[in-house]
Amino acid sequence: MFSDNTLSVYYYLSRFWELDTISSKHKLTPEEKRCEQIFADTTYRESDGRFVVTLPLKEPPTILGDSYNMARHRFISLERRLQKNPILQKLYFDFMREYIELGHMTEINSFDWNSTKSKVAPIKPATMPRLELCAALMGARLHSKVLQSLTLKFNESVFWCDSTIVLGWLSMTPSNLKPFVRHRISEIQDIVGGDCWRYVPSAENPADLVSRGLSADKLAHSSLWWSGPQFLQQDQSIWPQFPRSHDKSTLPETVRIFHVNVDGENVISTLFNRCSNFNALQRIVAFMSRFLKNCKLQNQNRTFGPLTTCELNNSLNLILKICQQESFPEEYNLLTSGKLLPPKNKLLSLSPFLDDNKIIRVGGRLHSSFYDYNVKHPVLLCRSNRICNLIFQIFHHKLFHAGPQLLLASIRHH
Incomplete structure (x- = not known):
């Protein structure tokens, strides 16, 4: 027989385990179900093994508003306010200088942002001008994807290429080119629109570092790779010019067109x-x-x-x-x-x-x-x-x- 004390201990132990028992089947709330569904639909793994996970936002991203223009407007308003109040301007500058000295901020003189993409040459043999043309098309497609990903608006985009043959093709009407070149030039012109293409010497072309190969230690200290050519920080008047004018009739992959004038008379x-x-x-x-x-x-x-x-x-x-x-x-x-x-x-x-x-x-x-x-x-x-x-x-x-x-x-x- 059990005493009263034994029965009370038994009761409380049973009660403890009943309260702390975790249900074998957890019921998800509607928000949790939607979150798991977004995770299952949008999560994927890249070729290098990294997982890409999309943030499960409850509301669409547009509800965040135009944060860039808002921040720009506030920055300009602050600048005007500091110009009107020298004392407040000095306090603000001293505070920012102290932040820099403590290492909380780093002053950036220019906006450096790199986005690159490389591709292995096809197994089927192709001429160098065709490979350069495929690289130009890949750059135009990358430019389009970057613009779609950013909320910034750009007034002008400049494209660079070190192939004089490709630049000659880009200045021609696509109908005067053979099919392989014509299709790719047409797509580039549709993507790029009215933006211009300019010549860059091979020695100052960052894309050549990818195609020719560069060791990791040299790439880490390569100013050409991380900051681009030095002439980009200078006036456009001293940018590289096209070395020589190409005679379009000597370009490869072109279609020769003959015009016959019969002056209204039967040939x-x-x-x-x-x-x-x-x-x-x-x-x-x-x-x-x-x-x-x-x-x-x-x-x-x-x-x-x-x-x-x-x-x-x-x-x-x-x-x-x-x-x-x-x-x-x-x-x-x-x-x-x-x-x-x-x-x-x-x-x-x-x-x-x-x-x-x-x-x-x-x-x-x-x-x-x-x-x-x-x-x-x-x-x-x-x-x-x-x-x-x-x-x-x-x-x-x-x-x-x-x-x-x-x-x-x-x-x-x-």
Whole structure:
């Protein structure tokens, strides 16, 4: 049996453990749940092993207000107040000087802030100008991210590059560059906007310390790395200038553009008086047509090699069409638009019409005959046209100086 004292001790011990028992399942408040959710969604680990944790703010950051402009306004107000009260100004200066002597503050003459980023060159071989261009693009992207992270407003940004080729590309229109360079120059110009690019010598370029490598002890005492080139603290008039003016036509990765002035005259018609042989003229026009066609196609679909019969026939039809447009401009326009010739037109008696190739041919009652199509409906040419003379010359030599009737009949048959 237990005594009263034993029962009281037992009771109090049981009561003690009941009060100090921790629940196996803790119930989180709504704020704690939201905090844990923010931690799970935003916490991540960088490549160097460091964890990045976002502060779980209850309110959005905008509720803090514009602290920079507020601090600036208060600083200017304090400056005006000290200027009006010399005694208060002396006390303020003595207090700040004592803080500096005690080591609580450090006087900073200039604002030094560095943000760098490097990237390993791709495995695929690339030229040095292309690598320099990729570095310029990476710098422009870093500049954009820094501006988005800061609340400060900058009136001007100056970009530096030690590659004269990249600076030459940046001064050109992107449409005059090849695809690899064009895409990156366009992105840089979109990010940078109207800010300027300037030349920096390689010896004064802090980025070269990353690409060429530098030991940790030398980097710790490198003023070029921590403070930038010395000329940045001087007037802009003595900043480095571009060493020489680049001739844009000698830059690599550019597209050569040719301008042809024809003064409103058909390009092919100018060849009529320059060629003395019709076969040569026909082949020249065929190669020109092939070139124009290949310019619109991809490499695997382009045509190469000797001219085909189809290309020569198309060239002949094009020459005859241009010849008729020059000799019979009014009649050709009327027939093309589907209108009838005027009653007193000189070609009306020939019953002209347009064939499938838009060439004027002679109509008439021979369409039901058994003759060849070219015989029934010969092509209409003006005798004073240069093409007509070239055709007669080639058939004259081909038929070994045949007579006029045989020559004319052979031409009409072909």
